[in-house]
Amino acid sequence: MPRSLKIYIAGLVAVSAVALAVTSLVIPVDDAIRLRLFEDPQADVVAGMVFWVAITLLASALPVEMPRGSIVNTSIAPLVVMLSLGGPTAAGWVALLGTSELREIRRDVPWYGTLANHAGLMLPAVLGGAVSGAFGTVSDSPSLSFISTVAGATVFFLANLAITAAILSLRHGESAVDIVRGDAPTFFWTFLALVPLAWLMSQIYVLPGVGWWAVLLVILPVYLIRLSMRRYIEMRQMFTQTVASLAQAVDARDKFTSGHSVRVKQISVDIGRTMRVGERDLEALEWGGLLHDIGKIGVPDSVLNKPDRLTKEERAIMNAHPVIGANIIAPVTKLAPELPIIRHHHEWYNGSGYPDRLIGEEIPRLARILHVADAFEAMTAARPYRMKPLTTDQAMAELRKFAGIQFDPTIVDAFARTHWAAGAHDPGRASDPRPLVPLLSQAAIRMAQVGPVDPAPAAAPGAAAGAPETAS
Numbered sequence: 139m140p141r142s143l144k145i146y147i148a149g150l151v152a153v154s155a156v157a158l159a160v161t162s163l164v165i166p167v168d169d170a171i172r173l174r175l176f177e178d179p180q181a182d183v184v185a186g187m188v189f190w191v192a193i194t195l196l197a198s199a200l201p202v203e204m205p206r207g208s209i210v211n212t213s214i215a216p217l218v219v220m221l222s223l224g225g226p227t228a229a230g231w232v233a234l235l236g237t238s239e240l241r242e243i244r245r246d247v248p249w250y251g252t253l254a255n256h257a258g259l260m261l262p263a264v265l266g267g268a269v270s271g272a273f274g275t276v277s278d279s280p281s282l283s284f285i286s287t288v289a290g291a292t293v294f295f296l297a298n299l300a301i302t303a304a305i306l307s308l309r310h311g312e313s314a315v316d317i318v319r320g321d322a323p324t325f326f327w328t329f330l331a332l333v334p335l336a337w338l339m340s341q342i343y344v345l346p347g348v349g350w351w352a353v354l355l356v357i358l359p360v361y362l363i364r365l366s367m368r369r370y371i372e373m374r375q376m377f378t379q380t381v382a383s384l385a386q387a388v389d390a391r392d393k394f395t396s397g398h399s400v401r402v403k404q405i406s407v408d409i410g411r412t413m414r415v416g417e418r419d420l421e422a423l424e425w426g427g428l429l430h431d432i433g434k435i436g437v438p439d440s441v442l443n444k445p446d447r448l449t450k451e452e453r454a455i456m457n458a459h460p461v462i463g464a465n466i467i468a469p470v471t472k473l474a475p476e477l478p479i480i481r482h483h484h485e486w487y488n489g490s491g492y493p494d495r496l497i498g499e500e501i502p503r504l505a506r507i508l509h510v511a512d513a514f515e516a517m518t519a520a521r522p523y524r525m526k527p528l529t530t531d532q533a534m535a536e537l538r539k540f541a542g543i544q545f546d547p548t549i550v551d552a553f554a555r556t557h558w559a560a561g562a563h564d565p566g567r568a569s570d571p572r573p574l575v576p577l578l579s580q581a582a583i584r585m586a587q588v589g590p591v592d593p594a595p596a597a598a599p600g601a602a603a604g605a606p607e608t609a610s
């Protein structure tokens with residue numbers, strides 16, 4: 139565990155414990171939490187607490203892991219009920235005791251994870267309870283009680299999101315903002331669905347003649363929300379796995395490109411993160427990276443696996459793969475954002491690429507990112523015509539050399555900041571990384587091209603010396 143994470147969790151646990159202790163001393167549990175089964179008011183309050191801890195435990199037993207690693211479960215609903223029903227003290231204790239999961243008992247979660255999870259819910263529950271109490275309690279009018287629930291739940295939601303994102307960021311070295319952007323939409327929709335249900339539960343609970351048993355009836359729709367959340371995550375996982383299998387099938391045809399698509403995906407996503415592209419674009423890079431060479435399905439084995447350099451005719455067949463790939467993927471509406479990446483991943487920044495000879499910014503940004511990732515992967519992997527892969531230093535030098543010609547210089551800059559280039563000698567750092575070519579207007583570049591430029595990598599600048607080989 140990183141030292142920074144240790145310090146963060148220790149601080150979080152200390153602050154949460156102090157907050158709960160002080161709140162427990164200062165703010166008593168609201169009487170509205172009474173179960174109304176026992177004569178003794180104190181015992182009835184305790185019984186109410188036990189009831190809500192049990193409900194929260196039940197909801198916590200069914201966690202759903204989000205794509206970026208954070209956990210969402212329907213225990214949010216009873217915790218939000220606690221904010222307006224019992225106040226900050228009850229909310230804090232129910233969050234502490236009720237959020238134990240089977241994974242923790244089975245010791246699937248490391249001890250610091252257990253501590254962080256509990257503190258990460260307890261502190262937001264205390265804060266949310268305090269804010270909710272400032273607006274009103276469940277005993278006030280239904281509208282005031284609703285406002286109080288929404289206000290408390292908003293604070294609870296934001297505090298929990300911030301704490302979780304910080305933990306995941308320290309643990310995985312990812313930007314906290316990226317994590318929030320990644321998981322926040324799903325958190326938000328869950329929140330939107332659960333908060334009205336939580337308010338309804340609190341109203342039913344205090345309704346004379348109804349009470350705790352009717353709360354159990356509301357658990358069914360809460361469970362259905364959890365089920366649909368899980369289905370969504372499973373569908374997404376299944377889609378990613380299917381796309382990865384397709385990519386693997388293409389890579390497997392060529393023994394020299396085994397694992398190429400997976401590595402291109404990883405490099406592209408890392409460049410995208412460095413450039414702080416949006417979450418949807420990261421997903422497009424992920425799937426586009428896996429599928430970029432899918433068109434090679436239409437390239438015969440005799441061309442794909444030819445150990446010698448390709449003839450002009452064979453090169454034309456090979457160069458058709460971005461268009462074939464785009465045509466294959468076109469009917470899949472879910473993959474519409476990936477189409478431009480697949481079609482344009484061999485366009486050159488100076489307009490001498492293929493298939494459409496786009497220039498500079500005309501080339502979709504994600505395709506420019508993938509082009510750099512594709513070239514780096516191709517250069518650092520063995521190929522039939524160059525059995526010895528280039529070193530990271532050599533590959534970095536090639537990317538810099540052809541920045542502004544083949545590659546977008548800003549993307550090469552971003553690549554240089556990823557861990558793939560860590561420790562490599564980067565000639566672009568010492569001098570101006572921007573060559574003269576990007577400073578020319580796109581029209582000027584077009585005019586500067588003397589005659590048709592053969593996009594075949596065999597004729598590409600420096601190809602014979604092992605320069606960026608983007609035939610992959």
Ligand SMILES: [Fe+2]
Pocket residue numbers: 430431459483484608609610
């Ligand atoms: Fe390709």
Ligand SMILES: [Fe+2]
Pocket residue numbers: 398402430431512609610
């Ligand atoms: Fe490729």
